[in-house]
Amino acid sequence: MPAVIDASKCNGCELCDLYCPLDVIHMEGEVAVVRYPDECWHCGACRQECARGAVSFRFPLAMLGV
Amino acid sequence: MGSRSSHDLETDVAIIGGGTAGLNSAMAAAQAGCRVLIVDKANIVHSGAIAGGIDHFMAFLETGEPWDTREAYLGWVGSVARGAADLEVQEAVYCDELKEALERVERIGVSLRQPDGKIFRTAALGQPGPYAINFDGKKLKPKMAIEVRRRKCRVLNRVQVTNLYLHDGELAGFTGFDIRSGDFYRIRAKAVVIATGNTNRMFNAQVGNPFNLWYCPANTGDLHRAAFDAGVALANMEYVRMTIVPKGFSTPGFNAFFGMGAQLVNSLREPFMKNYHEMGNKAPRNFIVWGALQELKEGRGPIYMDCGHLKAKDLEHLFRTLGIDKDTLPEFLLAKGYAKDGAMIEMTVSEPMQARPSEVCGSGIRIGRDCASNVPGIFAAGDASDQMGCLHMATAGGFAAGRHAAAYAKKTAHRRPLATKAMAEEQARVFRPLERKSGSTYREFETIVRQICSDHFGPVKTELSLKAALEKLGRLDAARDELKADNLHELMRTHEAMNIHAVSKISATAALARRETRFPPYHYRADYPLSDDENFCGLMVIQKQPGGDVTTRLDKLRYAG
Incomplete structure (x- = not known):
């Protein structure tokens, strides 16, 4: 999982969904969900826009382990 | 879907x-x-190459210094981009x-200065002096977006453009679809500026993820x-x-690194770049990539970025700067166990991409001094053009393209018509x-x-390898008609995959015509391993003729000295 959204912190503002340049994040009801984690560019746009600090990054083992 | x-x-x-460039x-x-x-x-x-931030402007x-x-x-430019940069353009x-470009960046609210108010510049990439202004461009893209809204430009976000249309040989308009609603757009314009960047996801990437890329994976050569x-004629294709990237994560x-004085070393802890270029780690990018490839090939890998000799304040500046250019890079390095103390960072050579051979030119639509293509009404800017690259040229040249x-x-009295039949056919094709x-998915098709x-x-090529590639890529044409998408996100990716496929053929065809080596390894022909200025110092221009034939020609370029 690259971008990870903490559902308990998400207030449903939709900004991460709106600004993800890869169309990776989609709203599901009132919560933003990382629907296409394999297509994350790790650019951090979602985190920069999140006023609630709900977005963090978890690098896949393939990136960290090599 | 009705x-x-x-x-x-x-x-x-x-x-x-x-x-x-586009903004x-x-x-x-x-x-x-104009109405825009x-x-x-x-x-x-947040879109394009600097969606997450940018840290330098060349x-x-x-100032009075000779450089x-x-x-x-x-x-x-003439020395590091010889044969690709048209100096008149x-x-x-x-x-x-x-x-004016520098003033504009600051006017929209992004300072090019350090917190102490001074301009701080570094040198790398073969520069005769420090051309790269270090600055915090984290907010540059959002600020530009505010500026175009302030200037009353209309914005259609999340619309993928699918085709351009001419009428009597001049631009009429284009089509596109909304990647979330599926709405279809027919847009007529008197003029268009194409500023869609380069083509990524064309070559295998680190750790097998085609989205783990140096440049924006959404840039797929659509235009x-x-x-x-x-x-439209293309050049430098x-x-x-x-480039050189951290092992595991392809980032800027x-x-x-090199601007602040870091050096590449091999697994014998030897700095090796002086063996490949007299400027060592300050050499133009392609020489550094070439050197790194040789070290890896000859068994002296892994390679590392050695920052141990840097002063503490320079190291601090470096790590801050890395995070401005790529938001998540500092935490990646920390997650891999690197301390911020100048410890060596394992690096590697990035995925290849179809793009310009130097920071100071582009790869794509052949433009003149007025940013115009050969087709009336079609202009280009930024990485999508053959002459602009990087933030500095996208900012300066983007503005020029908009003005032209x-x-x-303004001198075009009427918008030209879009043919009804062609619009209906395109709408059917797109969906x-x-x-x-x-059928096959975009993932399978793109992987092939x-x-x-x-x-x-990728990157070494010969006549045989290129002809074989074109044959295989040609055989994939039939598969394009069998691609299926389950939703609009996949539909966007499907069109991207088809565009990557089309650009790969253009690139291979142009490479076949350049029977020499230039900017190795960016164009390294193993069957013509030397540069041939007499015959190939210029732009390889590739174009589809009205009958459908694809032709190439060389537009020669001349340089002083």
Whole structure:
């Protein structure tokens, strides 16, 4: 999982969904969900826009382990 | 899917691609009094190469230093981009525009200065002096988005442009679809500026993820392909660009590392770049990539970025800068166990991409001094053009393209028509993958394209390897008609995959015609391993003729000295 959204912190503002340049994040009801984690560019746009600090990054083992 | 609606829009100047170049084009066209429509596949607040931030802007500032002049800058361009940079175009689109471009960046609210108020510049990439202004460009893209709204530009976010249309040989308009609603757009414009970046996802990437890339994975040559099909001439398409990236994570950072004085070492702890270029780690990018490839090939890998000799304050600046250019890079390095103490960082050579062979030119639509292509009404800017690259040229030249497009639009009395039949056919073509119940996915198709390109010209190539690639890529044509998509996100990716496939053929065809080596390894022909200035110092221009034949020609370039 690259971008990870903490559902308990998400207030449903939709900004991460709106600004993800890869169309990776989609709203599901009132919560933003990382629907296409394999297509994350790790650019951090979602985190920069999140006023609630709900977005963090978890690098896949393939990136960290090599 | 029957509920999708369609829309007919008209504008004076349309900007396709709302990255740095596109937004600067929009500012200029709006300033000239034109109605402007910006169309972006994502959202212009965070889209394109600097969606997450940018840390440097290259400029000569006329400070009195001998290297800090227009002439010295152009001399550098002529030496590091020889055969790819058209200096007459560069003077017009960059040098003449630079002062205003720097002022514009600061006017929209992004300081080019350090917190102490001073301009801090570093040198790398073969520069005769420190041209790279270090600055915090984390907010540059959002600020540009505010600026185009302030100038009353209309914005269509999340619309993927699918084709360009001409009428009597001149631009009529283009089509696109909303990647979330599925709405179809027919847009007529007097002039269009294409600013959609380069083509990524064409070659195998680190750790097997085609989205783990140095450049923006959303840039998939959509408008290179559409422009080519409309008869627009392209140049510099044969080049396959790479850089040096942290092992495991393909990110920018090259300029920051080398600008601050870091050095590459091999697994014997030997700095090796002086063996490949007299400027060592300050050499032009392609020489560093070449050196790294040789070290890895000859068994002296892994390679490392050695920062141990840097002063504490420089190390601190370096790590801060890396995070400005790539938001998540510092935490990646920490997660891999690197301390911020100058410990060596394992690096590797990035994935190849189809792009410009140097920071100071582009790869794509062949433009003149007025940023115009060979097709009336079609202009280009930024990485999508053959002469602009990087933030500095996208900012300066983007504005120039918008101004020229506006001038063209103003002298054009009427918008040209879009043929009804062609519009209906395109709408059917665009959505057809959604209707297929079975077939291949974009993932499978794209993986095959990447494998062919990686095996045959990523980056080493020969006549045989290129012809074999073209044969394999040609056989994939039939598979394009069997691609299926289950939703609109997949539909966007499906069109991207087809565009990557089309651009890979253009790139291989242009590479076949350049029977020499230039900027190795970016165009390394194993069967012609030497550069041949007499016959190939210039732009390989590739074009689809009205009958459908693809032709190449060399536009020779001349340089002083």
